[in-house]
Amino acid sequence: MSTAGKVIKCKAAVLWELKKPFSIEEVEVAPPKANEVRIKMVATGVCRSDDHAINGSLFTPLPAIIGHEAAGIVESIGEGVTTVKPGDKVIPLFVPQCGKCSPCKHPEGNFCLKNNVTKPRGTLMDGTSRFTCRGKPIYHFIGTSTFTQYTVVDEMSVAKIDADSPLEKVCLIGCGFSTGYGSAVKVAKVTQGSTCAVFGLGGVGLSVIMGCKAAGAARIIAVDINKDKFVKAKEVGATECINPRDYEKPIEEVLKEMSGGGVDFSFEVVGRFDTMVCTLKCLEISASAF
Structure with missing residues (x-):
């Protein structure tokens, strides 16, 4: 009826x-x-x-x-x-x-x-x-x-x-997918061959990774303290996954060493002040942060 x-x-x-x-x-x-x-x-x-x-x-x-x-x-x-x-x-x-x-x-x-x-x-x-x-x-x-x-x-x-x-x-x-994917493709406008860092591997963070991959990023470094998320992150496009707790030095220094001076694009998808600071500090001086 x-x-x-x-x-x-x-x-x-x-x-x-x-x-x-x-x-x-x-x-x-x-x-x-x-x-x-x-x-x-x-x-x-x-x-x-x-x-x-x-x-x-x-x-x-x-x-x-x-x-x-x-x-x-x-x-x-x-x-x-x-x-x-x-x-x-x-x-x-x-x-x-x-x-x-x-x-x-x-x-x-x-x-x-x-x-x-x-x-x-x-x-x-x-x-x-x-x-x-x-x-x-x-x-x-x-x-x-x-x-x-x-x-x-x-x-x-x-x-x-x-x-x-x-x-x-x-x-x-x-919401979740469009926010993450769109931040990479529409807002940051990730470029072909670039290096990206993504802090936080929840649903939005994974969507950021997909956006970076679709935009043609050469390296996508995923950052999270939960290693259980690394498998899925690599499935959707992360080239490397790192856990800040595995290093004695600040994670932004690790990322700068990995990328030869700093990443091109950096995304904070956690919502914490300390990770936001790390997200900015790991960038190459001329790069963009989101």
């Missing part, structure tokens, strides 16, 4: 208070309004930004359904939607693409002026929510809200993907 045009009751992880555990609740998800899309979520990742929302370092109105790194299938669409249809596989976009503002039109820009990241309002573009729970409205999170079986997003916050895409894998494209 079709659910189009009807309220859907489903399970969702609701964050009622900061620094408190999620509560698995039955929520009501209203049908999409004009220029909106309702999605059946199939897979979602957990990103550090979600944790930032939980601990309050990234503000979002509460109570809310968090989550932004996901993939799913379009369940129904509102009036005026033309880019997707029911049954399409899609990825929600926490940075929307209106296609009309100056950043969207710029060949190197993508930070749409209609984004909900810098000034979180907790609603869709019309200023209202599609979620309710226990008789109360529940806020959206940066236009996506993926920790739920069904969500509603604005049409500009969704991207259609290939029908053969494995949703449990491509959900990472929504």
Whole structure:
């Protein structure tokens, strides 16, 4: 039986208070309004930004359904939607693409002026929510809200993907992969034959390595204190893997010796001040840091 045009009751992880555990609740998800899309979520990742929302370092109105790194299938669409249809596989976009503002039109820009990241309002573009729970409205999170079986997003916050895409894998494209790969290819613009250092071999760090490899880097030196990550790092393109704990001297000096004076590009994917300093110090003087 079709659910189009009807309220859907489903399970969702609701964050009622900061620094408190999620509560698995039955929520009501209203049908999409004009220029909106309702999605059946199939897979979602957990990103550090979600944790930032939980601990309050990234503000979002509460109570809310968090989550932004996901993939799913379009369940129904509102009036005026033309880019997707029911049954399409899609990825929600926490940075929307209106296609009309100056950043969207710029060949190197993508930070749409209609984004909900810098000034979180907790609603869709019309200023209202599609979620309710226990008789109360529940806020959206940066236009996506993926920790739920069904969500509603604005049409500009969704991207259609290939029908053969494995949703449990491509959900990472929504944030983690694009952040890492894009930092190498789009931001740093890693050059052919260059030497790169990547500090941190989590999902984003591995994506940086893939980006460096795709850009043609000759050497990609992966750095992490967890040696168990080295096998996967080499599988995706690292040419060497080193553990700072194996050396008596600072790791930036080790990298400078390995690279003959300093690496060309260096990426910090840990989020610690000390590793950021190392990332800068291991560079050749004329090189770039990210």
